[in-house]
Amino acid sequence: MTSEAIASRTYPRFAVMLHWIIAIGVLVLLATGAYMVGVPKNTAARGLYFNLHKSVGILTGGFIILLIIWRSRHRAPELPATMPRWERTAAGWNHTLFYLLMVFVTAFGYLTSSFSAYGPKLFGIPLPHWGWDDPALRGRFADWHRLVAWIFAVLIVLHILAALKHLVFDRDGVFQRMLPERRSRSNDPA
Numbered sequence: 001m002t003s004e005a006i007a008s009r010t011y012p013r014f015a016v017m018l019h020w021i022i023a024i025g026v027l028v029l030l031a032t033g034a035y036m037v038g039v040p041k042n043t044a045a046r047g048l049y050f051n052l053h054k055s056v057g058i059l060t061g062g063f064i065i066l067l068i069i070w071r072s073r074h075r076a077p078e079l080p081a082t083m084p085r086w087e088r089t090a091a092g093w094n095h096t097l098f099y100l101l102m103v104f105v106t107a108f109g110y111l112t113s114s115f116s117a118y119g120p121k122l123f124g125i126p127l128p129h130w131g132w133d134d135p136a137l138r139g140r141f142a143d144w145h146r147l148v149a150w151i152f153a154v155l156i157v158l159h160i161l162a163a164l165k166h167l168v169f170d171r172d173g174v175f176q177r178m179l180p181e182r183r184s185r186s187n188d189p190a
């Protein structure tokens with residue numbers, strides 16, 4: 001596979017940047033989320049982790065909205081012709097599910113906070129409550145938030161394994177689609 005063939009199939013810089021910002025945000029959220037629920041209640045540490053989690057979640061949510069807007073106006077670059085049909089279908093489903101899970105996990109997180117006494121906050125700044133202090137509803141949204149977050153985590157593992165398969169075994173340039181363009185390409189006449 002020539003570098004030109006790969007270059008013609010890479011995502012633009014803006015989409016690559018959003019992908020990696022969201023990827024880092026989601027990994028931080030999975031880690032802080034899993035850890036913070038085990039921190040003893042009514043401690044400063046728990047408040048700190050919850051506020052960090054909510055703030056990173058809301059920021060990541062903003063980038064997710066940008067990605068959805070970008071994706072609704074642009075097509076994904078072509079996949080290599082060598083990629084089998086089942087793999088294209090699996091990738092398509094995985095990506096569609098990713099979008100749904102990203103929206104739902106963020107919305108359920110925000111709703112969990114909205115129905116608690118503490119409310120959603122962005123680095124200490126209170127944001128609009130979509131609800132009121134209601135422990136039963138909060139618990140229900142927390143259950144859904146947890147369920148969606150862990151389904152998302154399983155799909156992320158599959159996504160990473162698939163990307164590594166392309167990098168190590170297939171070597172078809174699919175992995176490189178989501179990397180920033182290499183400097184040498186800036187010499188290409190454009």
Ligand code: HEM
Binds near residue numbers: 030031120
């Ligand atoms: C991509 C976005 C997000 C991911 C992947 C994520 C992930 C997680 C995870 C893994 C947990 C722990 C679940 C458990 O095992 O008990 C959690 C809990 C929590 N998250 Fe998120 N989160 C996200 C966004 C948000 C947002 C935007 C908010 C609020 C503004 C939020 C608020 C919460 C709260 C309040 C809990 C504790 C729920 C409980 O008390 O059981 N999350 N999150």
